[in-house]
Amino acid sequence: MRQEHQAFLATLEQFIPAERLISDPLQTLAYGTDASFYRLLPQLVVKVETECEVARIVSAARQQEIALTFRAAGTSLSGQAITDSVLLILGDGWSGHEILDDAQRIKLQPGVIGAQANLYLAPFGRKIGPDPASINAAKIGGIAANNASGMCCGTAHNSYRTLDSMRLILADGTLLDTGDSDSVDAFRSSHQSLLEALDSLARLTRANEQLSQRIAHKYRLKNTTGYALNALVDYADPIDILQHLMIGSEGTLGFISEICYRTVPDHPHKASALVFFDRLQTACEAVALIKPTPVDAVELIDRAGLRSIESKAGMPAIIEQLPADAAALLIETRAGDEPRLGQQIEQILQAISALPTSEPVQFTSDADTCAQFWAIRKGLFPAVGAVRTTGTTVIIEDIAVPVEQLASAVADLHRLFEHWGYSEAIIFGHALEGNLHFVFTQAFDTEEEIRRYSGLMDDVAELVTARYEGSLKAEHGTGRNMAPYVELEWGKEAYNLMWELKRLLDPQEILNPGVILNRDPKVHLSNLKPMPAANKLVDACIECGFCEHTCPSRALTTTPRQRIALWREISRLERSGEDPARLASVRGDYTYQGEETCAACGLCSTACPVGINTGDLTRAIRHDRHPEGSRSANWIASHFAGVTKAGSLLLNSADKVHGLIGTSNMRRLTDTARKLSGNRVQQWTPAMPTGNPQRRKDLPVADSSRDKVVYLPSCASRVMGPQRGSASEASLMDVTARLLEQAGYQVIYPDNLESLCCGMPFQSKGLFDTAANKAGELNRELLHITENGRIPVYSDTSPCSLRLGEQLDPAIKLYDSIEFIDRFMMERLDITPMDEEIALHITCSATRMGQATSLKRIASRLARKVVIPEGIGCCGFAGDKGFSTPELNASALRNLKPQVEQCSGGYSSSRTCEIGLSHHSGIEYRSIVYLLEQCVKTTTQRRTGTEVEH
Numbered sequence: 001m002r003q004e005h006q007a008f009l010a011t012l013e014q015f016i017p018a019e020r021l022i023s024d025p026l027q028t029l030a031y032g033t034d035a036s037f038y039r040l041l042p043q044l045v046v047k048v049e050t051e052c053e054v055a056r057i058v059s060a061a062r063q064q065e066i067a068l069t070f071r072a073a074g075t076s077l078s079g080q081a082i083t084d085s086v087l088l089i090l091g092d093g094w095s096g097h098e099i100l101d102d103a104q105r106i107k108l109q110p111g112v113i114g115a116q117a118n119l120y121l122a123p124f125g126r127k128i129g130p131d132p133a134s135i136n137a138a139k140i141g142g143i144a145a146n147n148a149s150g151m152c153c154g155t156a157h158n159s160y161r162t163l164d165s166m167r168l169i170l171a172d173g174t175l176l177d178t179g180d181s182d183s184v185d186a187f188r189s190s191h192q193s194l195l196e197a198l199d200s201l202a203r204l205t206r207a208n209e210q211l212s213q214r215i216a217h218k219y220r221l222k223n224t225t226g227y228a229l230n231a232l233v234d235y236a237d238p239i240d241i242l243q244h245l246m247i248g249s250e251g252t253l254g255f256i257s258e259i260c261y262r263t264v265p266d267h268p269h270k271a272s273a274l275v276f277f278d279r280l281q282t283a284c285e286a287v288a289l290i291k292p293t294p295v296d297a298v299e300l301i302d303r304a305g306l307r308s309i310e311s312k313a314g315m316p317a318i319i320e321q322l323p324a325d326a327a328a329l330l331i332e333t334r335a336g337d338e339p340r341l342g343q344q345i346e347q348i349l350q351a352i353s354a355l356p357t358s359e360p361v362q363f364t365s366d367a368d369t370c371a372q373f374w375a376i377r378k379g380l381f382p383a384v385g386a387v388r389t390t391g392t393t394v395i396i397e398d399i400a401v402p403v404e405q406l407a408s409a410v411a412d413l414h415r416l417f418e419h420w421g422y423s424e425a426i427i428f429g430h431a432l433e434g435n436l437h438f439v440f441t442q443a444f445d446t447e448e449e450i451r452r453y454s455g456l457m458d459d460v461a462e463l464v465t466a467r468y469e470g471s472l473k474a475e476h477g478t479g480r481n482m483a484p485y486v487e488l489e490w491g492k493e494a495y496n497l498m499w500e501l502k503r504l505l506d507p508q509e510i511l512n513p514g515v516i517l518n519r520d521p522k523v524h525l526s527n528l529k530p531m532p533a534a535n536k537l538v539d540a541c542i543e544c545g546f547c548e549h550t551c552p553s554r555a556l557t558t559t560p561r562q563r564i565a566l567w568r569e570i571s572r573l574e575r576s577g578e579d580p581a582r583l584a585s586v587r588g589d590y591t592y593q594g595e596e597t598c599a600a601c602g603l604c605s606t607a608c609p610v611g612i613n614t615g616d617l618t619r620a621i622r623h624d625r626h627p628e629g630s631r632s633a634n635w636i637a638s639h640f641a642g643v644t645k646a647g648s649l650l651l652n653s654a655d656k657v658h659g660l661i662g663t664s665n666m667r668r669l670t671d672t673a674r675k676l677s678g679n680r681v682q683q684w685t686p687a688m689p690t691g692n693p694q695r696r697k698d699l700p701v702a703d704s705s706r707d708k709v710v711y712l713p714s715c716a717s718r719v720m721g722p723q724r725g726s727a728s729e730a731s732l733m734d735v736t737a738r739l740l741e742q743a744g745y746q747v748i749y750p751d752n753l754e755s756l757c758c759g760m761p762f763q764s765k766g767l768f769d770t771a772a773n774k775a776g777e778l779n780r781e782l783l784h785i786t787e788n789g790r791i792p793v794y795s796d797t798s799p800c801s802l803r804l805g806e807q808l809d810p811a812i813k814l815y816d817s818i819e820f821i822d823r824f825m826m827e828r829l830d831i832t833p834m835d836e837e838i839a840l841h842i843t844c845s846a847t848r849m850g851q852a853t854s855l856k857r858i859a860s861r862l863a864r865k866v867v868i869p870e871g872i873g874c875c876g877f878a879g880d881k882g883f884s885t886p887e888l889n890a891s892a893l894r895n896l897k898p899q900v901e902q903c904s905g906g907y908s909s910s911r912t913c914e915i916g917l918s919h920h921s922g923i924e925y926r927s928i929v930y931l932l933e934q935c936v937k938t939t940t941q942r943r944t945g946t947e948v949e950h
Contacts, residue, residue, distance in 0.1 A: 005043040008066045008086065012046060015056060020047040020091065026589040029569060030562035031087055034071070035544045037393045037442070038079035038480055039529035042069075042087040049093035051167070051175060051257045057088065058255070059173030061510050069512045070251040072110055072139035075545045076146060077396060078479020079527075080250040080515045088255075090141065092555070092895060095871070099124070100260070105164050107260045110141025113549060116870065118266070127266040129157030132475070133378065136607065137546040144259050146477040147224050147248030151377075152297045152332070154433050155222055157264050160230075160247045167258040168246055171506040178243045179260055187239070195238035197504050201497070202241055205232040211493055218490070221400040222433045222474035224248050226486045226516060227498045245501065250477055252512045253505045267334035269341045272370040273348075275329045276318060276358035283327035284407035287431040289351045290331065291403060294344040298431045299330040299377050302410060305426035308383040314372055318359055326358065329431065330377050332370075333363075341365070380428050381439055382609035385542040388424075388441040390533045394542050396439045399464045400474035403434040409470070412463055413438055420456040435474040444528040454525055461485040480527075483518035534571040537616045538564045547604035547614070552876035552892035557597040560604040560614035566594055567617065595621050597888050599878035600764055601844035622766030633762055633770045640715075640774075641754035647719045648691035655690045655724055682883035687918035689720035689911070692731045706746040709820075710785050711737060714797035715757050716911040723918060728930055732911065735933050736796050736817070742936060743828040750778075750785045758800045758807065764879055775807040782812050789813055794820050796927070798909040799879070802845040817929065818846060818909055822854040826861065830937040837865040839899075839906035841925060843913055844874040851909075858928060859907065862935045869899040877916040893920035907931050 001009070001023055012021060022028065022045035032041040048054050061068050069083035072090055094111030103124030108117055114135035118127045130143050131150035138148065144166075149158045165179030174191065177183035188195060206212055212233050219230045231244035246254055277283040280302065287298055303326045310319040333348060335341035345363045352361070364370060385394040401409040410427055417425040417440065425440035443449045464470045465488050472489050473482050487495035502509070502517055514523060533539055541564045548559040558566065570590060573583040600615030626633075636643050658666045663686050670684035717732045728735070740747050750756060756778045759771035782793060789811035795801040801816035808814055815823075840859045842852045859866045876882070876892030897920060900906060906925035908914050917925035 001043050004064065004066065005086065008060065008064050009044055011060045011064070012044075012057065016046060016048075016053065020049075021045075022047070024589070026566065026586060026593055027558070029586075030558050030566055030593075031089070032082060033529065033543055033561065033565045034074040034079070034081040035077050035542075036079040036082070036479065036481070037395055037444070037529050038082055038527050040082040040084040040527050042083050043085055045087045045089060047091040048088050049091040051169065054088070054255055054257065055169050055173045055175055058169060058171060058510075061086065062172060062508060065508055065510065067510050067513050069515075070141070070145070070255055072142035072145070073113070073134075073137050073545060073548065074142075075134045075138045076142060076250075076479065077476045078473070078481050080146070080477055080479040080512065081142070082527075083512070090139065094141070094257075096258075103263055105260055105262055107258060108140045109258050110139060110144075110256055112140045114138050114140060114143055121263055122266065124263075125266055125268065126263040128261050129153055129162040129264050130159055131157075133381075134544075134546065137544075137549055140259060141256055144247055144256050145249060145251050147228070147475070148477075149222060149430075149475045151299060151430055154430075155219070159259070159261070160228060160244060162262045162264065163244065163247060164260040164262050166243050166246065166256055166260065168243065169255040169257055171254060171508070171511050175257070176239075176242075177258075178239055184239055194504065195242075198238040198241050201500060201504075202232040202236070202238070205229070205497065208493075211497075214491065214494065217469065218471065221402070221471050222430075222435045223400065223471035224475055224477050225471050225473040225482060225489050226478060226495070227253075227501055229490075229494060229497065232497075245505075248477070250479065250512060250515050252502065252516050254511065265336070267336050269336065269338055269365065270332060270334045270370065271341055271345055271363040271365040272330065272332045272373050273361055273363040274316065274373045274376070275331060275352075275361050276322060277327050277329070278323050278356065278358050279325050280327040280410060281407045282355055282357075283329055284410070284431070286329060286352045286355050287406060288403055289355070290329075290348055291432055293347045293351050294333060294335075295331060295348055295432070296334045297330070297332040300406070300410075300427075300429055300431035300436070301328045301330065301377065301380065302414075302427040303327060304414075304424075305380050305428045308387075308426055309376060309379055312379070312383075315376065322358060330373055331363075377428065378609075380426060381437075382542075384424060384426060384439045384441065386540045386610040388540075389443070390539045391445065391531055392441045392443045393529065393531045394439060395442050396437055396476075397460070398429070398435060398437045398474045398476050399460070399470055399472055400433060400435045401464065401468040401470040403432070405468055406431060406434055406436075409434075409436060409464075409468055412467070413460070416456060416459050416463065420452055420459070422456065433474070434470070444530070450525055450528070454522075457481075457485075457524065461488055465489045478516045480515060480518065481524040483514070483516060484521045484524055486517065530568070530572060532568050532572040532575070534564065534568040535617055535620060537620060538567070538612055538614060540610045541608075541612050542610065544609060546607045546609060547612075550603040550607050550873050552599045552601065552603075552874040552878075553597045553888055555894065556888060556891035557593045560608075560612075563594045563598065563614055563617065564612075566590055567621075594618075596885055599844075599874050599876050599881060599888060599892075601874040601878060602848055603844045603874050606848060619764065619766045619768075622764075623768055624766070626766050630767055630770070633765075633767045637757075637762065637770050637774055640757055641752075644715055644719050644754060648693070648721075650691070651689055651720065652691035654684065654688060658686075658688075658724060679884075682880075683886040685886075685915070685919040687723050687915050687924075689723050689915060692717070692719055692721040692733065706744055708748055708791045709740060709745045710748045710750060710782065710791050710793045711740060712750060712756075712782070712793050712795050713753070714795070714800040714911070715761075716800075717796050718754065720911050722926070723915075723924065726924060726926070727905065728926070732796060732927050732929060735927075735929050736794075739825070739829075739929060739933055739936065740794065743825045748785060748791065750781045752781065756781060758803045760800060760803045761879060763803065772807075775803070778804075779808050779812070782814075783809055786812055792820075796929070797911060798843045798845040798849070798851070799912075802849055805849065816846070816849060816851060816909070817927070818851040818855045818858065819849075821928070821932065822858055825932075826858065829932075831861060831932075831935045832937065833862055833864065834904075834931070834935055835864050836904040837867060837902060838863040838931065839867045839869065839903040839921065839923065839925070840928075841872065841875065841906060841908040841913065841917055842868065843908060843910045846909055847873070855909065855928065858932070862928075862931050867900055867903055869896055871895055872899075875913045875916050877913050879912055882912065882916040889916040890920060893917065896921050905931070 067085035090111040098107040132148040429436035598618040605613035759774035763771035876888040882889040914925040
């Protein structure tokens, strides 16, 4: 760490806890990555929790002249969220929201994810205006600071246009709340000279007719290049000017600690059409004709873009038959009711009726079909990223041109791609705004490649600014990669005005220096991020960060994006041999930071645009650390019945000791044993299960009048009973069997049940051969007991169901408990809902299997109110990680208890997950099957209802 930063760290240590001050080389390397193609290694990373902390840090930075950069989710594409100085990241204290005026307005803190804000507003039929493609991961702070827009947002509903008020912290540490008259009055008094200077600049700008007209022209298009100079002409009050300058300022003028948006309608009725044209020119003519109609989104996809996805499953067959100059428009219209929607569709169809299309135009309001259409559009960026050459990065740029010049701009861009050798480049974009995205792959490992990239960007900048008077950054923010071109786009007078604003609000240039305005004409070619091959499982990663909010270790150690970035560095060091000492240090630190604290749950794959499961990398690393023929693993697998029986006996023994000495003494005893053993003794908690008696179930007498079902209890269900003091003393096996019989099924158990296992405990530790052997053994038994798939299989634990679904013979019809209950049992049972408020945990495996909706539907039928806690995805228990690495479970569930403490109980679909959930929530979590049994009349004996699919 540089000397000046050591002094700054000493200052922060006076009021920031040590665990939130990160300076070790591994983690600063991890935080050196955002979604852009740049890398800078921060000297210090600070997790901030409050406005007071930010204000004190900013004040200290001003006194010591230390540069600060703010980061929300780090999904920015232009290098605006990285630094080689001090990086401030948002902790848990920034997720507040307040709905105002019947949801006409909403206050949001910067740590709220955009999609979550819309979930808050959904019951009111409203949403926030900005709708970036990254909305499921991007946080409000970044959305506002970059003026991010999206497919439907346009220029009318972005952060600038829908801003009502904000709380902001300036470079001198002052907090201003523009929605509080007292705060505003105090600020007018304390910062009179600043406001007078802003007022003067605004008056001069409005009086400069040529400059005013240029600003008006620039913002008729989508534009995030440079500062929001339109604030100087749109508003007279310096307070309004100031808060609107903050929008799109990328953290270079201040910190937005809260924003109040005016919301927009979220119409429930929607229809989409994917329209193909043989000529790009015709598609662009259609855009101009559609623009005046009641349309919400029009996405243009060029022929190269269509070609990149034409061979994927589910794509319309016509795509492969389209000519070389073809293009497509994805059109969406929304309305408050069905009749209005029909009228709008008719208006759109009428507008383009004279234009030739490759096939007849058909709108659909079918949700699945519409989702498929939009999946085509959203799949374009990852389609390029997933097939790029290893070692290259994928770059997405965005420009805007007048809509009437859309076709010629696309043609000109294609000529530039051909000239510079970017044959794989594709173009798509928000056509209504003339906003084009172009995606291409780029290596930065040679000077020639860097020169090629530089040449392309110089030509693009000249083309967009000179020929089309467009914007070089329509919605992705200026960042570092367009900073050299701001003056080219805006002209010297406007550029100098931007510098005046920067010096006025940040005279020492301590806030994100080098971003937006930069005097280095080659800054966009500096600090380029290496993307070396690391492992074929993750080489397709584009480091976008969409995965990070799903990761249970994100607040403890590293995230999937960071793990991959670190493993790339380890791989690079291994190949280069340049620094053996550093390699040894990084590898050693990675063991805990990257591998041991990875739950390997795979939730990251559900958010990843290219489907990467970073857990696969973790398991591969564990595999390399364990010889495949591990004698202990093979012995356990061969003696599985005895091992599980011993496990059950051990749990019962521990429970008896617990009963004898009490909870406090038991905790002290086990904590001491764990500490003395160097954490080799597993963590004990009061939520530990009792042992489930191991007993062989005899097959029931055949009953031809009942449907048969094979019940496959997981090894966890067979070993673990309820926790001490549970609301029910019955095991999951007993409750499940009773319910299946009540629903009219004849329950059958596999032979040799006690020895069977799906192999997951071995797979998660990288013992692949042992895992495969156990899965194969189970597969053979299930083929036998199900009569080659004639009888369905009920699996009572979601993680096991997920693995079995990937391993079993396709002939075997396996159903997870959630799916089986939802599809086949609910209609067979007489259910009386409980008048209770319950908590529901959707396991990562249930999410990956697409069972979340089914589980919510079941729970809603069984209880008056269902609470699904925010920010709780994977619980981090991860099989046995809750015992061996309990801090992972604790971190993942750190925000659980306050959200569920009013609930009568919690329910899920994984016995091990329920141990950690019970411990960290203060309420007992059990399988959803227990709640179902409570709600079912004991006299139910019906066979009518949905038949199981055989």
